[in-house]
Amino acid sequence: xxxxxxxxxxxxxxxxxxxxxxxxxxxxxxxxxxxxxxxxxxxxxxxxxxxxxxxxxxxxxxxxxxxxxxxxxxxxxxxxxxxxxxxxxxxxxxxxxxxxxxxxxxxxxxxxxxxxxxxxxxxxxxxxxxxxxxxxxxxxxxxxxxxxxxxxxxxxxxxxxxxxxxxxxxxxxxxxxxxxxxxxxxxxxxxxxxxxxxxxxxxxxxxxxxxxxxxxxxxxxxxxxxxxxxxxxxxxxxxxxxxxxxxxxxxxxxxxxxxxxxxxxxxxxxxxxxxxxxxxxxxxxxxxxxxxxxxxxxxxxxxxxxxxxxxxxxxx
Amino acid sequence: xxxxxxxxxxxxxxxxxxxxxxxxxxxxxxxxxxxxxxxxxxxxxxxxxxxxxxxxxxxxxxxxxxxxxxxxxxxxxxxxxxxxxxxxxxxxxxxxxxxxxxxxxxxxxxxxxxxxxxxxxxxxxxxxxxxxxxxxxxxxxxxxxxxxxxxxxxxxxxxxxxxxxxxxxxxxxxxxxxxxxxxxxxxxxxxxxxxxxxxxxxxxxxxxxxxxxxxxxxxxxxxxxxxxxxxxxxxxxxxxxxxxxxxxxxxxxxxxxxxxxxxxxxxxxxxxxxxxxxxxxxxxxxxxxxxxxxxxxxxxxxxxxxxxxxxxxxxxxxxxxxxxxxxxxxxxxxxxxxxxxxxxxxxxxxxxxxxxxxxxxxxxxxxxxxxxxxxxxxxxxxxxxxxxxxxxxxxxxxxxxxxxxxxxxxxxxxxxxxxxxxxxxxxxxxxxxxxxxxxxxxxxxxxxxxxxxxxxxxxxxxxxxxxxxxxxxxxxxxxxxxxxxxxxxxxxxxxxxxxxxxxxxxxxxxxxxxxxxxxxxxxxxxxxxxxxxxxxxxxxxxxxxxxxxxxxxxxxxxxxxxxxxxxxxxxxxxxxxxxxxxxxxxxxxxxxxxxxxxxxxxxxxxxxxxxxxxxxxxxxxxxxxxxxxxxxxxxxxxxxxxxxxxxxxxxxxxxxxxxxxxxxx
Numbered sequence: 001x002x003x004x005x006x007x008x009x010x011x012x013x014x015x016x017x018x019x020x021x022x023x024x025x026x027x028x029x030x031x032x033x034x035x036x037x038x039x040x041x042x043x044x045x046x047x048x049x050x051x052x053x054x055x056x057x058x059x060x061x062x063x064x065x066x067x068x069x070x071x072x073x074x075x076x077x078x079x080x081x082x083x084x085x086x087x088x089x090x091x092x093x094x095x096x097x098x099x100x101x102x103x104x105x106x107x108x109x110x111x112x113x114x115x116x117x118x119x120x121x122x123x124x125x126x127x128x129x130x131x132x133x134x135x136x137x138x139x140x141x142x143x144x145x146x147x148x149x150x151x152x153x154x155x156x157x158x159x160x161x162x163x164x165x166x167x168x169x170x171x172x173x174x175x176x177x178x179x180x181x182x183x184x185x186x187x188x189x190x191x192x193x194x195x196x197x198x199x200x201x202x203x204x205x206x207x208x209x210x211x212x213x214x215x216x217x218x219x220x221x222x223x224x225x226x227x228x229x230x231x232x233x234x235x236x237x238x239x240x241x242x243x244x245x246x247x248x249x250x251x252x253x254x255x256x257x258x259x260x261x262x263x264x265x266x267x268x269x270x271x272x273x274x275x276x277x278x279x280x281x282x283x284x285x286x287x288x289x290x291x292x293x294x295x296x297x298x299x300x301x302x303x304x305x306x307x308x309x310x311x312x313x314x315x316x
Numbered sequence: 317x318x319x320x321x322x323x324x325x326x327x328x329x330x331x332x333x334x335x336x337x338x339x340x341x342x343x344x345x346x347x348x349x350x351x352x353x354x355x356x357x358x359x360x361x362x363x364x365x366x367x368x369x370x371x372x373x374x375x376x377x378x379x380x381x382x383x384x385x386x387x388x389x390x391x392x393x394x395x396x397x398x399x400x401x402x403x404x405x406x407x408x409x410x411x412x413x414x415x416x417x418x419x420x421x422x423x424x425x426x427x428x429x430x431x432x433x434x435x436x437x438x439x440x441x442x443x444x445x446x447x448x449x450x451x452x453x454x455x456x457x458x459x460x461x462x463x464x465x466x467x468x469x470x471x472x473x474x475x476x477x478x479x480x481x482x483x484x485x486x487x488x489x490x491x492x493x494x495x496x497x498x499x500x501x502x503x504x505x506x507x508x509x510x511x512x513x514x515x516x517x518x519x520x521x522x523x524x525x526x527x528x529x530x531x532x533x534x535x536x537x538x539x540x541x542x543x544x545x546x547x548x549x550x551x552x553x554x555x556x557x558x559x560x561x562x563x564x565x566x567x568x569x570x571x572x573x574x575x576x577x578x579x580x581x582x583x584x585x586x587x588x589x590x591x592x593x594x595x596x597x598x599x600x601x602x603x604x605x606x607x608x609x610x611x612x613x614x615x616x617x618x619x620x621x622x623x624x625x626x627x628x629x630x631x632x633x634x635x636x637x638x639x640x641x642x643x644x645x646x647x648x649x650x651x652x653x654x655x656x657x658x659x660x661x662x663x664x665x666x667x668x669x670x671x672x673x674x675x676x677x678x679x680x681x682x683x684x685x686x687x688x689x690x691x692x693x694x695x696x697x698x699x700x701x702x703x704x705x706x707x708x709x710x711x712x713x714x715x716x717x718x719x720x721x722x723x724x725x726x727x728x729x730x731x732x733x734x735x736x737x738x739x740x741x742x743x744x745x746x747x748x749x750x751x752x753x754x755x756x757x758x759x760x761x762x763x764x765x766x767x768x769x770x771x772x773x774x775x776x777x778x779x780x781x782x783x784x785x786x787x788x789x790x791x792x793x794x795x796x797x798x799x800x801x802x803x804x805x806x807x808x809x810x811x812x813x814x815x816x817x818x819x820x821x822x823x824x825x826x827x828x829x830x831x832x833x834x835x836x837x838x839x840x841x842x843x844x845x846x847x848x849x850x851x852x853x854x855x856x857x858x859x860x861x862x863x864x865x866x867x868x869x870x871x872x873x874x875x876x877x878x879x880x881x882x883x884x885x886x887x888x889x890x891x892x893x894x895x896x897x898x899x900x901x902x903x904x905x906x907x908x909x910x911x912x913x914x915x916x917x918x919x920x921x922x923x924x925x926x927x928x929x930x931x932x933x934x935x936x937x938x939x940x941x942x943x944x945x946x947x948x949x950x951x952x953x954x955x956x957x958x959x960x961x962x963x964x965x966x967x968x969x970x971x972x973x974x975x976x977x978x979x980x981x
Contacts, residue, residue, distance in 0.1 A: 024812070025823070053810050054804070054805060054806060054807045054808070054809065054810055055804070055805055057654075057804050058812075059650075069812040070812045070814070070823075070824065072812075073810055074810055075802075075804040075809070075810050075811070075812075075813075076810075076811065076812030076813065076814075077650075077653060077812070077813050078812050078813065078814040078815065078816070079646075079649075079676055079680075079813075079814075079815055080646075080672055080673060080676055080815060083642060083643075083646045083672075083673065085643075085646075086638065086642070086643040086644075086645075086646025086647045086649075086650060087646050087647070087649060087650035087653070088650060089643075089646075089647050089650060090608075090610070090646065090647035090648060090649060090650020090651035090652070090653070090654070090656075090658070091650045091651065091653065091654040091804065092650075093608065093634070093636065093647065093650075093651055093656070094607075094608070094650075094651045094654045094655060094656035094658075095654045095655070095804065095805060097805075098654065098804055098805060115639055115640055115643070116639065116643055116646075118639070119638075119639035119643065293634050293636075295629055295632040295633075295634065296632060297632050298631055298632050300605070300771040300772075300774035301771055303602070303605070303631050303771075303774055304769045304770075304771050304774070306630050306631060307599070307602055307603060307631070307769055308769060310599070310602075310627050310630075311589060311599065311766065314589045314590055314591045314595070315587075315588065315589055315590075315766065316394075316397050316398045316585040316588040316589065316590055316763055
């Protein structure tokens, strides 16, 4: 994501922002919820990038994770279930200079709002789109989501989820004009931060799936991976997210993957026998919708003149 | 040329044409289309054509889809407007893109009603019809769209077609039509056009236009200009060929027809625009300073975005075609939240899909304009046909209590101005404004006074000056509920907007007192807006036996019917509402001056003589529901859902029967 337009900056150019400049209401997620890690990483990112709170908007849908904007001290838009992406697109079409972050759950992104996920990916509007994926509907108390593992029991599918889980990374990589597709995990804060930073710095629509545990309903899904870093492959490349120094020893499996290689990315994503974290694909050369549609502003008098010319064609 | 079997006498119109002896070509009885059979003679016999003078006349041009009847009708309408006639043009549209040829359901074309003075609606039945085959003509006949004494001109190539089935269809159709007593004239369109073009299918429309130009004595230079304009994007030889076909039709008519119709231009065409309601809404949006139209294609609303697609970029505006109806309104809301002037355009099924976002716009007080170009419903309904059945959905379709503004322009001209009003209200009151038009306004074409554009309509950039510390994002004025918008980018205004119940600080709040208070604030704004509205004007006398109340596109037809009834001495007036929420003030007082009040609408209502229907279970017209609830007056209704605009003659009948049975009692 590009940096803020300096022309629109307030007078106080030298103001330095600290963590508490970004802290909103106290987070009320369950203890142990992965959302806390994402919130911390996002606040750290804003400090690191020194983003002006008034020029930053967090847009969310509905669900546990969508309370996110309330816990930030930026502008926030806590709208409708599944509909964060169109709202964010509207904001960027008018104000491409604003830093826009979208926070969605798995229900938001790949279920009720799946159409918007496909098309927002294709629009490639410059923003960070985080899918906080805990594989379950938490706020409504444990219903199967599209990413619930097959066989996993829930209140709506007590005999176990009937179908294989949807693979959001593989699917996003299949969408034309996808420009940044990454996966990270809430229990690896250094990687989470590095991934969000790469997403923010990407020029275009940066889709980040954050693997998460819900301590109440899906605590067990990633238990083995949390305990055993051997189960995880870190995608490593200077153009993606280089494996952070602090993690190189703990996570011994590094896969050298050039994020410009789309077919390799698709193969890596399709193989669900391993958990792979990092940037699958990244291409900044793709068209961005808000840039394509950008037009110069006109004065009111100009518009009246042009409108009169247009109306002349309908004059009797 | 075939002579008529029977000549029916009267030209039906709002008022009978006045005799004008000064015109040497006038027949003595100008009300008579043809006095009697023998009055119709060939030109060879009389040496000149009979001229019928009338204050108004309705013409239809119908063909299979793709044969250009609409171009013919539109050109005829535009030329008539430019000559100073009142004009109302409406499309006759099949629901399918390419219906099978020669099928009654595929009838496509235009109805053009012209008058000496302003024409406000499509009229009753047509007086003249040019048909490119007998099946589409039959379709109009079966829809009761043709006046008893109408002149019908029909392509006769089908009579001698090589396909035996077609010849049989022709014979059967002509028998059915012949029985109705119309004056049918066979025209060898194909044969004539082939003298100019190789493919007559592409040329009959201009030939037909030539015939109409002769019959109505249209200015041929203007017509040639209009054709050149219509084909300006095509090669020059196309215009030239069309001019040839036009002249061929004119010459054929001069040679073979013996009746002309004189509807004198009685208006000044100075400073007048001609367009349809969707175009007017599009231009209105530009005049209102709108910067974004977010939409998803849906009939009959889409052509607003076609018009904007052509011009909006010149003003820095964008048409965002979203992936679906929900995303369209979502993008508009996101843009509006960040300070852009955005609106969305849709029709019934799309309005349903947008419902949740409309509720959010109300709850979070994000300004938004939605244009609902109504079509027949429920569900997919009648996509290309007019109806006014979205009213209650637009008013109350959002779950929860969602006070917002609903407006309805009544004319094509008002489609333009409504956009300017809607934007101002949306921003001033931080509210949702639904502008309801319909397929009749959307596709009807009418001249109207050219508006003098005001730069002030463009509005000013929203206030983005720093917010003083401690000022809440919903700093509701206790009396009015109004508050300043906090737009992203504004220093000091950081907060999280939410669709959840919230307090003045936009903090999620489930406390009962807070929900009561914020509901009150959102509702109060409607009362404040209502206090700025003027009581509606009564058309006709201020009191009487019957008051007809309408909304939206029916205004012209209702007022024409009222005029006819008042001319007969019936004590009837009408009233047309532009605001449905909040409603214009003073209705109860106005209603109290009439013995009976009834609505006339294009939506469904039960009638009391239907099986099982009682006063208690009767489903009424949608405006009638609303007026009864708001005024406690026993408002009756008459409604129809025929998939076409109401005819003034039908409303006239309703007025007569209601005054004689109810009102005067």
